[in-house]
Amino acid sequence: MKTEVLPFPARRDSPAIDQVGVEERAQRFCARSLKKETKMSALKLAVTMLDVTTLEGADSVGKVRQMCQKAMRPLPGDPSVGPAAAVCVYPRMVKTAVKAVEGSKVRVAAVATQFPSGQMRLKERLGEVKYAVGEGADEIDMVISRGQFLQGEYRAIYDEVAACKEACGEARLKVILETGELTTYDNVRFASDMSMAAGADFIKTSTGKVPIAATLPVTLVMLQAIEDFYERTGRMVGMKPAGGISNAKLALQYLVMVREVLGPKWLTNDWFRFGASSLTNDLLMQIRKQETGRYQSGDYFSQD
């Protein structure tokens, strides 16, 4: 996918964010009440937006294969559920994953650029991106250099995103801001604006490796950035909250927020993803609950 790189944006062009206001607004989405068919269709939609993820030192070929099975057929016997959008793995596992999901719609995403810290020279980080793409990754989840951002070296962030985008070739680039380390909503907003200008196809909240991962307010700030960017350039950018979204109720609150801020155009897995490992089974359990009116035991849902 060819993406035009826009000039480095000035920090003052990013609007101020009011912390209290953003958090109140985010809270308001939680008051929406999804019932019956609205709830059911939202639950099924959420399953198709999952980036089923394993990012552990202990990841093995067997573990990744099993996870890929789950991504392709989340609820065996019910083809109306799933498949998930993608599996997300370390670069060494890309080949295994590509083979495992072959012939299905499930894409393979690889974290790269010295995930999760990004503390390495750009040259080696770009090498990692190229390696993962060479192994067959459809998508690259990169991390930005938070240390440099906090030092005020914004230009370096813009440059590294642009360089990664170039290294990605045909693969789509997700840019992880690690919002828990950027700390303020103003920082998150500017990092979003910069990443999108530099060519990000997706912006993503977190690695899942620091204590504060995705939250509704921080995602709202990023959605607003995407909205403004779209208004200005006509280019859609995707959003991926990751980490901490462990239950279906919360996932639906995210979907409501996307629907009301960006509109239904963004409600496909081309433009919205959940980065999660434990969310899948709760979504499946809630789908069954909607169908049967009863909760089933956790043992009816595979632990992969």
Add this chain to the structure above:
Amino acid sequence: MNANDFLSGGFAPAPESTDHFEIKKTYDLYIGGKWVKAAKRFQTTNPANGEVLSEVALAGKKEVNQAVKAARKAYDEIWSKLSGAERGKYLFRIARLLQERAREFAVVETMDGGKPIRESRDVDVPLAAAHFFYHAGWADKLTYAFPGAEVSPIGVVGQVIPWNFPLLMAAWKIAPALACGNTVVLKPAETTPLTALKLAELFEDAGLPAGVVNIITGAGETGQSLVEHPDVDKVAFTGSTAVGKAIRRSVAGTGKKFTLELGGKAANIVFEDAAINEAVEGIVTGIFFNQGHVCCAGSRLFVQESVADKVIKKLQKRMESLVVGNPLDKNTDVGAINSASQLERIKELVKAGKEEGACIWQPSGGVPRKGNWFKPTLFTECAQSHRIVQEEIFGPVLAIQTFRTPREALTKANNTPYGLSGGVWTDKGSKIFKMTTGLNAGVVWANTFNKFDPTSPFGGYKESGIGREGGLHGLSAYCNLSH
């Protein structure tokens, strides 16, 4: 695709249930701890569908007199002699009982008044309980509230409240009055009497001594008789400026104390350096909260010219996502207009706005056929001389004007007979202080709007009223203080 599929953008109905409580077919007057019949009755309806909810008694001069007598007796014999700690106990009990029956009160408030259940549940009822709790705490600490002063109650208080926040206004009025040792005759608005009558049930459950609070229902004439009753020591009124003026005339020279909370036409001022997205949300809260039936509503938007297009565009987009419809549905953002006559008033002013040359804009969604409805509306190209800028509409209608400099914003914002509230939106702290000091309004919010708290005094300048409610200032309005 199913009609309520998530991708369709709609919601499957999610109504709050109404089967867990009873609205009686008829309600009498609550006088001297008893339910007293009146010669006449009137109906109260659900403005969202026109259905009759109940028939309530219409208090005439005789019943008003009876209620004031009951209040005087309770004052002389019981309430003024009770220790502050004892009065506090009753107030704490009322607050807790209100919390226990919160759901019932929220649903009844929504059915009788038309406001969304989200608001009655999350704002009206919790705030009403908070007012009782707050004032319960003061009841035995009045000498600390006013150091060096001798604090004594005023006597019998006549209170007349409006239809926009029926329960909350009852709490605002009753809680401080009782905390300070006064007794009360309260008249709720004729279109929304039910939660006040439910509150009377709750006072019975709380064992509040007979006559300490009397609740009489009726229209303007009932209110007038109450206000003019010679044995009323203080009048507290919330409502329109026209009635407020009449009340002030009628109490002139009588020695009665009074507080008046009247109309408003608040300026909500958005600067170019504001957090724009949050400001847009604040504008929406400011004017569409409770269908704009809010005296402190941010009904005049002043937006700096350099960001006007952006703000208006975002505002329109946000308004498209407002859910207008069944007030009992948990997803409803904007409910029904309180009464047919108020709807007429809104329509008249909107018509005037169009005729005067302002540009009207409304979101694309429809409104239900039955009941009183008006779409969230905004007017651009408004001039200071337009009626929609000068007069209080008291509906979901926003008049937008632009400005170039802070001084221009201040001049125009203050150029109104009202002075109840205002809002300032900027990321720059110094600008907030400069603007808030310059605004002639009783309440000014910075980077937020329509925030209420029992500890914070609320009230107006100029034709928006006199006196404060809430906080220490509000408390002092229900005491005689001698130094």
